[in-house]
Structures are given as C-alpha cells and as structure tokens.
Amino acid sequence: MANRGLAAARKRGGMVDADGLIHQLYQTIRAISKDLNQRFESQGIYSSEWSIISILKKRGPMSQASLAGYLNIEPPAISKTLLRLEEKNLIKREIGSSRREKLVSLTEYAKDKYREMEKIIESHHHEILNGISADSLDNMYSTLIALFKNACHSTEDMPEDREPYR
Numbered sequence: 001m002a003n004r005g006l007a008a009a010r011k012r013g014g015m016v017d018a019d020g021l022i023h024q025l026y027q028t029i030r031a032i033s034k035d036l037n038q039r040f041e042s043q044g045i046y047s048s049e050w051s052i053i054s055i056l057k058k059r060g061p062m063s064q065a066s067l068a069g070y071l072n073i074e075p076p077a078i079s080k081t082l083l084r085l086e087e088k089n090l091i092k093r094e095i096g097s098s099r100r101e102k103l104v105s106l107t108e109y110a111k112d113k114y115r116e117m118e119k120i121i122e123s124h125h126h127e128i129l130n131g132i133s134a135d136s137l138d139n140m141y142s143t144l145i146a147l148f149k150n151a152c153h154s155t156e157d158m159p160e161d162r163e164p165y166r
Helices: 002-009 018-043 047-059 064-071 075-087 108-129 134-152
Strands: 091-095 102-106
Touching: 018 047, 018 108, 047 064, 047 075, 047 091, 047 102, 047 108, 064 075, 064 102, 075 091, 102 108
Parallel strands: none
Antiparallel strands: 091 102
C-alpha cells in the first residue's frame, strides 16, 4: 500500500508529481511519529519531546531561543513542550546570561532515563531503515537537506547553528 504513494511521486510524462511526492513525505513523517509515540508510551513521552531531550543530551544546555531555532519550532510551541518536560522532571529552565534568556538543560532524572529512551529510538530506526541500502539512505539524506534548505527560502529563515544531524 505504501508503494502506491511512492509510485504517484515518480515521473509521469517527464514531470515529477510534486503533490504526490509532498503528500508521501507528510504521510511518512506522520507514520514515523505515530509509531514512535506508541513506542514511547512506556516512557511517558512523545517524539516531539524526545527531539528536545536528544539535542540537550548531545549539545548540553541551550537557551530556549537557540533550542527553538535549532529544532525549527515556533517559540509558543517550544514553550508548551518545555513546560510538559518540566512537569515530567526531564528538563529544567534557569535564567541565563540575561534576565530574559532561559537556559534549558536535562535533569539528573532525564540523564538516568536517557539510555532507556535511546534503546527505543535505536530499535525504531533499525526497523524503519531495514532493507534500504546505504546508497539510498545517503541519497535520501542529501535530498532531505536540499528540501529543508528550499523550504527555508533564504539563509535568514535557516535555524542558527544548523548542522547536519548525523
């Protein structure tokens, strides 16, 4: 069934079916997110929360604004997600170098739970990438980076300090 969406995005009469391609991309993202949310139920988190936990683990404490920019999330949405993570005792927010800046970091509780959550991610990634060649994955990664850059329209819209997530 999933291949029908991919087939719709293939060339038709020399032109790419852009609507079919973008629709398939949205559907794929939704399916990945839904599956990951189900797997994270035992941890009491959602995939959107995991992205924040993961970046904070890899990069260390970040300002709330930098975190929103890096993850390309609107400030009101990141504030709501951070509030939920605080309520779950997974992150803490402290006043940064200026009174307006909020520095976000993982709690000790989150650091202790991180390996458990990471195992869920590793299993998920292994299952969804299974059977796809390394060349195909490299091509997909390059294509997704190009799509992201095109979607940002200009370097002004690109999140600051954005580096490929590898």
